[in-house]
Amino acid sequence: MGRAEERRARQRGGRRAAPPTRSSGTPSEGIATGGRAAARKAAARGKKGAKNGKSGIRRLFTWKKMLGTFFALCLLGIGAFVVMYLMIDIPKGNAAAQEQSNIYKYSDGSVMAREGDTNREIVDLSEVPKPVQRTFVAAENKTFYTDAGIDLKGTARGLLNTLSGKGKQGGSTITQQYVKNYYLDQDQTVTRKLKELVISLKVDREKSKDYILAGYINTSYYGRGAYGIQAAAQDYYRVDASKLSVAQGAYLAALLQAPSQYDWAVATPTGKKLVQARWNYVLNNMVKQGWLNQSERAKMTFPVPKEPKADPGLEGQKGYFIKLAKQQLEKQLMAKENITQDEAEARVENSGWTFTLNIDKKKQAQLEKAVKDQLTKQLDPKKRKVDRNVQAGAASVDPKTGKIVALYGGTDYTKHFYSNANRTDYQPASTFKPVILAAALENNSQTQGGKTIGANTVYDGTSKRQVVDSNGDKVGFAPENEDDHDYGKQVTVQTAMNQSINSVFAQMGVDVGMDKVLETATKLGMDTGKLKPLPAYTLGTMGASPIQMAGVYATLDNHGKQVTPTIIKSAEQGGTEFQMPDPIGEQVISREAADTVTSVLTGVVNDGTAQQSVQQNPTRDGRKVAGKTGTSDDNKSAWFTGYTPDLVTSVGLFGEDYKTKAQAKMYGVGGEPRVNGGGFPAEIWAEYTFGVAGKNTKFDLDTDQGAAVQPTWTPSPSATPSSTPSSTPTTQKPSQTPSQTPTTTPPTTPQNTPTTSPPISVPPTTPQNSTTPPANPFDPTGDQ
Template sequence: MGRADARRVQNKGKKPKKKGIRRFFTWKMLLAYFVGLIALGVGAFWALYLYVDVPGEGNPAAKLQSNIYKSSDGKQIARIGDVNREEVPLAKIPKDVRYAVIAAENKTFYTDPGVDLKGTARGLLNTLMGRGKQGGSTITQQYVKNYYLDQRQTVSRKVNELFISLKVQDKFSKDKILEGYLNTSYYGRGAYGIQAASRAYYGKDVDKLSVEEGAYLAALLQAPSQYDWTAATDAGRQNAMNRWNYVLDKMVEQKWLDPAKRKQMKFEKPGDPKPSEGLKGQNGYLVEAARQEIIRDLIKEGRSPKDAEQDFAAGGWTITLSIDPKRQQALEGAVKNQLLDHLDPKAREVDGHVQPGAVSVDRKTGKIVALYGGQDYLKHYTNNATRRDYQPASTFKPLILVSALDHKSQTQDGKSISPATIYDGTNKRPVVGPGGDGYAPENEDQYSNAAVTVQEAMNRSVNTVFAQMAVDVGLDKVKKTAVDLGMRGDGTGFDANPSMALGSMGASPLDMSGVYATLDNHGQKTTPSIVKSASRGGKDYQLPDAVSKDRIVSRDTADGVTSVLQGVVDDGTANVVQNAQYQVAGKTGTSDDDKSAWFTGYTPDLITSVGLFGEAPGGKQVTLMDTGGNGRVNGGTYPAKIWAAYTSNALDDDATAKFDLETSEPAAPVLPSKPSAAATPSASASHSPSPSRSPQSTPSGSASHTPPSHEPTAGPTRHTPPVTPPVTPPVTPPGPTDGTDPRPNGGRATATTG
């Protein structure tokens, strides 16, 4: 037997040795690696724990500073935020109020270790992945963030928050931590700490708060501005109520509140805020719009709404507004001359219910050059320029056409939709197609015409046409187009149903100015901005572009709709705004029962949206009928008059005369107009046009009103007569149409005026 054979016999039954990298991955080695990794992690954790110290004092942001606002020429408008904080000992805060906050934010506060490792890990992961927003922090962690750190969403801040919280938990008692948290949290209305919040919302010291009031303040901690009863939308108020109920139910669950007493509790509305005298007139509205914009941008950077609000309220900002003093004066003068001077609340109750709002945007920059929020911020806290609780009515109709053109949509019988397409405009005609559900809107003044082009339907704001068009395009597609253009898709009652053709959702003049500015900018997304520049602590804040380089819709689509909206001015409901010096495109709108009236229009240089809202004391929406003693109020009266007077002064001699349009959309043919109020609804999906009409045809249904009888009813689709806007509103025919009460949160309206 040779040596090789001998070795084979000797090694028989033995496992071969692993060679190369495999020798490092035996199960024993893997176990050792795992144990070593755990030990390394524990060691690193302990090292960080020893390294991170509790700061000796709170950060500067924990001591409220001022925010300074300036106009575009550098003059100071307002200084806001001069210490609205008053620390109180825990003993002064009623125990029920303390329990309400604990129930809302961290029900295991008195038994937990002060940190939520799972929530913190989730927050770190979200931050690393760029998601920004995170939740799950304990009251201890929130106190540390408020008092020792800041509101930025960074990995280092979250790590510091974790270790400082562990040390604070060891250093201070739970009651001391709770006291610090209650005195440093932000509750909205510029109020830091629960004492300031109690004064801001209920006008009383914290020790006088009831359980119900304390539960509302606790609810505010989740979303201060959104849950502020005075400024909140209907959806925001409902969410605030839900949160209030949640707080009280959790108190019952923790045995901090008697169930029988809980059942008897009713929500007590907080009082209106008391703004600083420095915010009188338009100043308060301008400042509030700028505040909302900065907070919106901070949220886009990844901060939660609560953190963004608290960070901004901490102060230290210097904000220069884009408001042009000359144009601001022109807008205020137009509202006064064309509306306010015609009102007499002593003679007519309705005149005391009129709330005007307007926003004007420079096309090239996307900056807001003038804003009108109401007659006086100190008398009417709600900003009419940014409120979203009224329907935009027929000013929404162009968005349906935008969606139709951009999606190259077809009618039910397969014809392409264009300004020349012929629809059935029969009054109360049922909508045909998926999602129509037999919806049969009423046309203004019972207008009824079995053959009407899209152009003429836009001129007259024929409801049945646009309700049908919305179904033809696809309800979800229409809604997506509208949201992409700048409308809010949530919290405003924006439902994807045919009644959206009436503009049955909620929208603000700010929203509509952005939508129409995008059209004026040939489809480039325009998000109106009132902030020209902003800085904090000597560092400039990078503002997002107001006019995006990206197109939301094609230029062909945007320019095609602009061309159609010129027809509304030349031959339709907005003929009062015609001007010999420059071209105008726009759309009127009036909601059912005249609760809101609109005109949103634009020139090649300037976009302005004017809204008129009927608001009785308590915020109830009421009709504008007989405002100024002039009967029906629609978009072609006061809103259009304000728009025309303002625009002519704001542009002066610097106006670009014509739109620069590039569109392939065919012009609409001129059809004989023979509307009949007695015509019966038609259920047919299409009709055969006469030889003189476009070969395109399609069914239709919509929800807006045609112009009042004093407006033109026929004529060519484009001309620009040398007419300057009159300075006094005309007397319009009385008599609103019957229909359901339109609600921003979703009720199906029956008719709106163009």
């Protein structure tokens, strides 16, 4: 067949034959080979079509394109940085220009005080000893003398933290910190951080290292309102910067990490450990850098700073108000803007804030007068040295609004810097007992005998009685009642609260579960985060402040809705008001539980440890009162926290050695054998409260338990609280005056004197003023 005929045959067949291959063989073999090749190509095209989507993704994200994109972004970033570097100049220092006075007003709008002149004195670096200069380098930036002024890793980490909302994480060089302090501000924004980077590079190029270090130590904030090393040296050690020792310089350098937390005068035990660790870190770095001899380092001891000196114009109680207002605002700035404490302080100090406080002039004056009349006038330091060792603190709160309407921080802010109203280093003692009862009621807890705990539940009031767990095993805790007094085995919870019987509440705490007790305490406003659920805390052996305890009792008074005491009515800066959180929070315990505790606490006033000072006070004028006394171990603190329907006030007396500031015993103060909560604290409370409280004389209580809604009565001597009745008669401290329903045995002995009268108890169901004799509440199956 000729080529033409072959071509025509292919056309007639509707397809074109493959051309012969160049391989050897016959034409037919070439045709076959070409067909197979065509088939393979067709199959390949089919597979390619099936995988077209996947191949498209691969073509889009090839390693070449990804690498190219990365380099393009790097070039873009470098280009942007170059542009920024060219456009941003070193600005004029603005730190001094931004300083403005803070203004503080009473609740009625009248000006209380102005706080403004910055405590700063610039000193030349030559006036600071070289070893002291190096303490700051060792603390903050060991490569300061050799670096280019920036830390790229630290800055990148800071940018990422800012973008992710984690706040400041450190990593800045001394140069960057100086630029932030002097040329910029404390805002945590990406723009500010980029400016900081550029300006730091330029400052490092144009200024000497000594110039930068001098600027850093002269502009940094050291706490106590002190800016710069000279002011800090005076405030902490009463010396000029030129006279600082290396050990003292290391403390000031350590302070810069957290000025308030590390200030020895106000630091918590944890804060003191942290600053000592930081101090050691600074000195050890100096040894590593060859700036300090190891033998000299070994001889150094921690240089405890002097007590703070108050600023002029903050005498009396004003300094305590202002300090608390700044602390509360700083706390909210830290929470809302995710900044550190030192950054929050820098935002508040001398920054043009106008504070209007909740302090009521009339109530404040009455509180100060009550402390003077009931305590200060009773003290005679010349006659009794122990009278020098007494500090008073108080906080008064409106339970409906959470406003701190009056506050007593100490004799004078210029003489006693530490606020006694806000200190948490003393035990609240038995004022914690209502929290245990609240936890029992809220959790519907039961005794060892399976009885639900309430005002009428029976406990064993024997002193030093061993507390047992749910298995009946001793837990190794047997607290002594006051004066080691036995109240017998037939004591109701109401009577136990009235007489503050330790053995009853120690067992109750274990019955409820100390984890639940601490959980309830936290809900009510106490700081219990680091406490372990130990039975010993039933005696109130943790730390608490009058402000905290006022908040706890205000929450009870407010029917279980949380009250967080606040001194700030409003805080404005530049015409913009900072929104403070609502002091009234959510329902943290049920109304019935809160109201039952209030009802029980009225018995403490009418028939218990506060009877003489409060119930019998001639100015009471029929007002209903609930409250609790407290006296700590070794008589180092004494409390009365009480409330009417419209005002809650916590008063604490604290034994503090007037020289060493260590905790001291108050035996003999004011000529009294012992300072009890029912003494000076309750007397201060009564004069203040009855002088300013409204005429609302009735608690609105949703409960059928407690002394406020049930009469007291004397149980039959044969009543037994357990299946194994006691063979000894019950002894009990009686009240000084008849209760709402007089007992059959009128009391004749003074308060705190043990007698053999049977316990005053409360039946569970008999209404007040009922003429029907109440049923015996003591069940023979009994409870522990």
